Amino acid sequence: MHTGAGVEARLPIRSDMDLVWVRQHVRQAAAKLGFSLVDQTKLVTAASELARNTLVHGGGGRMEASHVTTGGTDGLRLAFSDSGPGIPDLDRALSDGYTSGGGLGMGLGGARRLVHDFAVETAPGAGTTVRVTSWVSRPPRLRGDV
Amino acid sequence: MPQHETGATPPTPAQEVRDFLWRRSEQIAQRWADEPLFRAVFTVSREEAVEAGKAVVDALAQVADSQRVEDPDAAGFTGVREQLARMGAARSRAGLSATQVSSELAALLPPVENLLVADLEQEEPERLREASTALSVLLGTLRLVAMQTALSEIQALTDRQRLQLLEVATPVIKLWDGIVAVPLIGTLDSARSQVVMETLLNAVVDQHARFAILDITGVPTVDSLVAQHLMKTVAAARLMGAECVVSGIRPAIAQTIVHLGLDLGTVKTRAGLADALAYCLHELGTNIVAAAPGGAGRR
Ligand SMILES: Nc1ncnc2c1ncn2[C@@H]1O[C@H](COP(=O)(O)OP(=O)(O)O)[C@@H](O)[C@H]1O
Ligand SMILES: [Mg+2]
Numbered sequence: 190m191h192t193g194a195g196v197e198a199r200l201p202i203r204s205d206m207d208l209v210w211v212r213q214h215v216r217q218a219a220a221k222l223g224f225s226l227v228d229q230t231k232l233v234t235a236a237s238e239l240a241r242n243t244l245v246h247g248g249g250g251r252m253e254a255s256h257v258t259t260g261g262t263d264g265l266r267l268a269f270s271d272s273g274p275g276i277p278d279l280d281r282a283l284s285d286g287y288t289s290g291g292g293l294g295m296g297l298g299g300a301r302r303l304v305h306d307f308a309v310e311t312a313p314g315a316g317t318t319v320r321v322t323s324w325v326s327r328p329p330r331l332r333g334d335v
Numbered sequence: 336m337p338q339h340e341t342g343a344t345p346p347t348p349a350q351e352v353r354d355f356l357w358r359r360s361e362q363i364a365q366r367w368a369d370e371p372l373f374r375a376v377f378t379v380s381r382e383e384a385v386e387a388g389k390a391v392v393d394a395l396a397q398v399a400d401s402q403r404v405e406d407p408d409a410a411g412f413t414g415v416r417e418q419l420a421r422m423g424a425a426r427s428r429a430g431l432s433a434t435q436v437s438s439e440l441a442a443l444l445p446p447v448e449n450l451l452v453a454d455l456e457q458e459e460p461e462r463l464r465e466a467s468t469a470l471s472v473l474l475g476t477l478r479l480v481a482m483q484t485a486l487s488e489i490q491a492l493t494d495r496q497r498l499q500l501l502e503v504a505t506p507v508i509k510l511w512d513g514i515v516a517v518p519l520i521g522t523l524d525s526a527r528s529q530v531v532m533e534t535l536l537n538a539v540v541d542q543h544a545r546f547a548i549l550d551i552t553g554v555p556t557v558d559s560l561v562a563q564h565l566m567k568t569v570a571a572a573r574l575m576g577a578e579c580v581v582s583g584i585r586p587a588i589a590q591t592i593v594h595l596g597l598d599l600g601t602v603k604t605r606a607g608l609a610d611a612l613a614y615c616l617h618e619l620g621t622n623i624v625a626a627a628p629g630g631a632g633r634r
Binding site for chain 2: 208216234298
């Protein structure tokens, strides 16, 4: 078990430079909690996608990182939130290749595939919060039985 | 508390200073023109130094007028910030340390103070003392403003250097006749990708390259934006008649790309730089290989 030191953080997402700090923090936190190299890379990549969405589509916001545990398993939870326009059609936004801008449209759906738990809270005009969690080695519960 | 009253209310110390600055603007500027700070910056014309001095006196009077002699954010300073920055920068270029520049700024006070004393000699000593305190606070604030401005100049410089670093960190290496390689290092954000693409396309043209290798061993994260940039670069190079090969995709990144759902199908990839080079050589030089079956033999 881990104490959580160096994992908990609240980082602003206001510029490209902030995205660098977000990735760096997630990488370090994941390494501290004992994630494998592949799992670190997955988490950092998911964080990069979600943080960029916060910046580009949400007009800026923040990431909160926290250390979670279940049944002796360590996990890393990341919450990306903004008070932007919100996502009007979440299913469509999650589908591969859909973009409202000039992106590849792979970020949201891709991030969901890269983590164990994925939840979006959004409403038109009310901003967006995406919460993701990954667990060191195995997820304590199988995904799919939501 | 300072009050704006009509009638016999005596002026506040700040107002006293304001009136003095207005009255003596020309003389103060003349004296400052002989101080090292102004002399060293306006080397060509004394006239210019006096003009610059007047602008600073004016700003100080405005600040005094707003009764905010202690406030570096007072609106009155806005107009002279740029000028102070230029003066500070000129002194730093001349080799002065920040402390030395600061004491040159401090040296602006005594000549003004002497004038003030001369002007208010007839007044009660208390009024003179208060006015002279307000004046020295005001000039202290000016010093602070100049130092703040210098600091933000340093910030701007670091930002510029960061941008320049992006450029030098994108070397194009000619590996072979017709084959160039770009080892990408660090974060491939949009600004950086633009630089990479331009550098690469220029090299393709200049070196008549038929192959360009993009080595991403040094890129820590490949997300959909990075992938999009890579694909755009590959497409642009193709338009220039060059084929791109992306090398250095590490195993963890390869797995992540697959989960992310990115399709790099249109992009030729090789594990390492050497594999990529071998591929390009093979594509370029089937004849060379066929003509030298012995390997090390004479051509
Ligand atoms: N934080 C957000 N705020 C508002 N809209 C969002 C947000 N995140 C995603 N979206 C919407 O979902 C779409 C799909 O996102 P994504 O899969 O990351 O693709 P891309 O960013 O390449 O457009 C975006 O184009 C945008 O319309
Ligand atoms: Mg996106």
